[in-house]
């Protein structure tokens with residue numbers, strides 16, 4: 001049923017972009033009630049407006065903490081227009097009906113970001129505004145609720161297209177958004193009180209959901225809740241897909257572990273090629289050489305600005321996405337020659353405090369795996385040489401970013417073989433060795449990382465057969481000694497970090 005707006009209560013924090021609405025309401029003869037600052041804004045536009053204090057016959061008190069919280073306001077919003085007793089009571093207490101409520105809440109989240117002064121933050125917890133939104137949302141059958149400045153344009157459209165009349169579908173739509181606004185607002189407040197730690201309930205409210213073309217597969221829906229623009233400037237290419245976003249995240253998480261000039265190639269969240277070198281072009285070539293076959297259609301990432309020479313070399317292969325902290329202008333020209341590539345300039349690191357996973361009828365939450373060991377224990381035949389040490393450290397980081405069970409084989413800061421997502425560690429090693437063989441890498445003198453301990457000495461024994469001389473692993477198996485003894489008697493280095501990096 002169409003309903004004409006005859007009266008409105010407006011109480012907004014941000015007044016910008018409200019002019020047209022106020023003027024339209026004025027032209028349409030709508031009675032407007034308003035609070036202090038908003039009232040002044042409306043009157044300055046030359047539109048008539050009734051002060052809420054005049055409606056309630058009560059002043060704004062406690063420095064504005066109580067201004068709209070009054071039965072004369074809430075009665076007019078909550079009264080069911082098809083309920084004779086409600087209407088009778090409105091008459092009895094001289095309460096006018098309110099058909100439209102426009103609120104923009106105190107900016108709580110922005111305030112938390114801009115100050116640590118508790119009192120300033122607490123004062124930005126809106127009480128009256130949220131109550132108005134809830135009341136109008138509850139009575140959506142009769143009342144239109146505009147709960148945020150983000151909806152001014154939608155209201156303006158209704159006022160223009162329909163001359164101030166709304167359908168029940170319009171009002172229900174506004175109500176749905178209204179409760180979303182309140183829920184998000186309350187989650188932000190509770191996160192503040194919880195110091196951003198997980199509470200008793202699982203609470204997360206991420207605004208700005210962007211619908212992906214589809215989910216992991218075309219028959220699945222997908223939505224990204226987050227703000228890509230905060231992290232990247234998209235310099236070229238189409239919209240990122242659901243799977244692209246997953247890979248981009250994996251790529252960023254990996255590359256930010258490296259300070260030296262490093263290039264990596266990611267496929268299905270796993271790193272298939274990575275190398276650190278003196279120059280970017282060398283790093284790129286060494287990363288690609290690690291597994292040229294898998295690199296096809298991959299996500300490429302580096303921690304240095306892309307120069308023209310490297311861009312020309314990268315351009316020779318087919319890739320989906322290239323992420324870098326910057327692109328030289330001439331490099332960009334080279335890379336933009338093909339339209340189907342996505343080029344992302346990364347503005348800031350990807351920081352994620354927690355990870356979530358839906359399981360059974362709930363959600364698992366854990367800290368992100370930002371941990372790294374303090375000091376390793378030498379447990380093999382001899383201490384690692386500086387070159388072995390750097391390869392072991394490199395391999396350990398790479399392994400942390402591979403799906404379990406994972407093994408990474410590294411030589412001269414280049415990934416030369418990896419096995420991941422395997423159901424046994426020994427299979428992961430076999431696969432890593434096969435990959436190294438496929439691209440003719442000599443494993444003699446290579447370093448091996450394992451994401452978790454070795455339950456038997458089979459892995460170190462196979463590694464030894466292929467010339468691998470240094471091993472990094474967390475340790476912690478009941479039979480650690482079997483692997484340790486093997487290394488000791490076969491002149492192999494073994495270091496134990498005490499920190500496992502499963503990635504299920």
Ligand SMILES: NC(=O)c1ncn([C@@H]2O[C@H](COP(=O)(O)O)[C@@H](O)[C@H]2O)c1NC=O
Nearest residue numbers: 013035036037038065067068069127128129
């Ligand atoms: N206390 C109240 O009764 C109350 N009623 C409305 N507000 C808020 O006051 C603000 C508008 O105030 P003003 O019109 O004075 O600029 C809005 O953000 C609105 O959400 C209130 N403020 C906080 O709760």
